[in-house]
Amino acid sequence: MEDLKIRRKCEEMIAYGYVALRQFPKFERHVLAAEIRGSMWGVLRLIVVCNKRYHKKTTMQDLDAELDLLRSQVRTAFALQYIDLKKYETWSRHIDEIGRMIGGWFKSLSRGAAGDA
Numbered sequence: 001m002e003d004l005k006i007r008r009k010c011e012e013m014i015a016y017g018y019v020a021l022r023q024f025p026k027f028e029r030h031v032l033a034a035e036i037r038g039s040m041w042g043v044l045r046l047i048v049v050c051n052k053r054y055h056k057k058t059t060m061q062d063l064d065a066e067l068d069l070l071r072s073q074v075r076t077a078f079a080l081q082y083i084d085l086k087k088y089e090t091w092s093r094h095i096d097e098i099g100r101m102i103g104g105w106f107k108s109l110s111r112g113a114a115g116d117a
Contacts, residue, residue: 006101007047013094014040020087028082032073039070043098050105060106067102071095 017040021033046063050056074095078088 006098006105007044007051009094009098009101010040010044010047013091013098014044016091016094020083020091023084023087024077024082028080032077032080032082036070036073036077039066039073042066043070056109060102060109064099064102064106067095067099071099 017036021029021036024033043063043066046059046066050059050063053059071092074083074088074091077083078085083091
């Protein structure tokens, strides 16, 4: 059930991200904004793939890395003043919540593997 919840949260984050990306300057919409969109969809893709795989560890690590990249891109957008403080805080909360869910998912996998041994 957790995997469905994380997917829904990721979709909410993508919807919010698209709203925030509309405020980017025109010359950045095809550069940093496109990279951020790609990272958001990459996170969702990895969540779906990880849910379908039997061995999830490497996919979970890829998911964690992609989320960290997204976090850095959003931080850069804020530093360059492409998004305001309120949008940055809200978007970061979405990303952090997904990160906590990934951590919990990873821990539950670790406990399951230890219980099997």
